[in-house]
Amino acid sequence: MKFGFDELFFSRTDSRGKIKSGNTVFQRVSQYSWDELLGKPHNTIRHKDMPRGVFWLLWDQIRKGLPIGAYVKNSSKNGQYYWVYAIVTPIENGYLSVRLKPSSAVFEGAQEQYQALLQAESDGDLTPAKSAEILLASLNRLGFRNYQSFMTQGLISEILARDRMLSVETLSTVRFFHELLLESGKLLETATRVTETYHSFRFVPLNLIIQAGQLGNTGAAIGTISNNYSLLAEEIRLGLDGFFEAAKKVSDTICEGAFLLSTSIIQQEIAEVFAGEAKTSEIDHACEMAHLDRQRGLYAARAVENLVNIQRELEEFARGAAEIKRLTLGLAAIRIMGKVEAGRLANSVLNDLITDLETFQQTLSTGMTEILSLNSALWQHTGQLLDAYGDDTKVAAA
Template sequence: MPFGIEEMFFSKTDKRGVIDDFNDVFVRVSGFSGEDLCGAPHKILRHPDMPKAVFWLLWNGLQNDKAVGAYVKNKTKDGKYYWVFALAAPVSDGYFSVRIKPSSEMHEQVIALYKEIRAAELAEKLTAEQSAQRLLARLQDMGFPNYGWFQSAAFGLEYEARQTALKAPPMLDVANTQTASKLTEDLQRELADLAGEFDGAEILTANMKIFAAKLNQGRAVINEVAKNYDLMLRDIQSHLKTLLVPPKSDGIWNMPEGQRAGFMLCGYHLLNEVVHGYEAEKAASGEAVTPEDMHQLHMLRSAYKGQSDKSVDDCVKSALTVQRRIEFLLRMVLGLSTIRIACRVEAGSLRQTAHGLDTIVGRLDEFQDRIETRMVRIQQLATDILMSIGTR
């Protein structure tokens, strides 16, 4: 059943999933009359090709007070079908869903995935929950740790594809938030790699101690150098660990704050369209817009914006913290340089007996160059995050 990329339809249900409000686009595309829809369960639109897994995840999210994004294939009254990307969320007395036409490359992947999962449901007689676990496992194979990560990526792609198709001016706040999200993920990867560099450096001090044990002259000095270097390494490691934020991939719905900010911001802009379209539709039909209906829409729109702003604020705080701590750690790295120079001086005094120590000092030089390069890159990423959010 064709409908335009510019068209957006919505419906509202009570807590049981019974439809109690909708717009004209929903009526036309579904093929059901207003009388058919009002008071009917939303599942009258369910297409037999849809995996039970998707609806299990949808209800799991809604009942845990989450906004949920999902690709859905619906059937019309006369047996046709249409695809949507639906964004559903709890409201005070039920659930509100706004739907757009999917047009990104992700949609084609999802069609194939749903076909696979639905076939498994039928062949293996999977329960809805078992099927949801199968779907989550397949999403992990596709690079999404959980459903929260997937819905955020999918919604961002669909929103961007729709804006492009409509030749609409870019939403700078969405683009900049998505940029900040990507930079934040890059920043955490760099921090994790830096922590790995410091973990690997422990072998250098161990080698120094082994070398010192073989010396008749200079043993105490080399041991002291190794001890001081090791102590400073551990001090830097402990500071660095406070900056590491493990990816929020546990459970079904956790996602990094940057992704959450983008997801909610796209939802906010769609709700803006819904509010204006709803008012215009009611005015054209001569129907009055009830204060309660508008209040719920405004509250939901504000909730999307509020959650997005909170997640952005968390990204800002994290980037500022990284900036301050990395500057402090760079000063500590200068302390490592002092100890390394002492080791080089001692190697020179030992002359012929210091061949192995020269090798260790060379590796310390390489280590120092790598960590300083990484720290400068981390500082730049933190600055880029703040600049992208500053233009949001």
């Protein structure tokens, strides 16, 4: 069933998933009459090719009061199918689902994942929960850290693709959040690399201490140096544990903000679309406008609140990164003393171990410099987002 990129549609259900209302595009695309839709389960339009795991994830989220986005294949009355990207948000006594036409590369990947998941469900007689678990594992292998990351990348990608299709300029807030998502991904990758670097070299100071012990009194100085290095490296390890968790929190907060902002934009548009539709006797137009306006205002406010949270998380993360950077400089001083002593002893094993320490320290230092630079860029873009959000809000209200 065809519908255009310029068309958005919505439906509202009660808490049990029974259809309470929608707009004319929803009714037209479904090909059911309002009498056939109202009061019926929303799965009336569900296509048989949809994996059960997707709906398990959807219901798991919205029952917790959280919004969710998902690619959904629906079926019209005559058996034709149509794909949507659905944004489902909890409302009073039910749920609101706003849909747009998908076309991005993320959508193409989702279709492949759905086909594989359907096959797995068929072959293994999976429960919906197990199916959802397999889907999450597949998304993780594709580079999405969790489902929130996937649904956010999907929504941002669909808005950008839709704007290209319609030859309209994308709101600056969406563009800035797209940059933030890319930068936060790099931040998390670098934080992961730095943490893994520590673990790959964590036994070098101990090996140095053992080697120094084998040298007896001759190795006393190198033993002391190695012990100091080991103590400082342990401080860095403790710092890295909190630092990595902070990096994940920054990434999650940015991801949440991008989804909230994009949702508010789509809800703004669907409210405008519905306001211009002809009134029908089956739908209480004023009641639905009130629902749409409440959701639009709620998610717009939550998007702004999230931007402030992002700045707070970035400040905390920057403090932790700067502390690890300081400790890394301390490692450099101790390593140089060790290099001098190893050279004096002319011991090839010690020299090799000191070289390993040098590689570790330089890799760590380079990574932390990169992280602080990324953090600065994230901070700058967050500030631009706050400014742009105010400008976009004024444009929307005009």
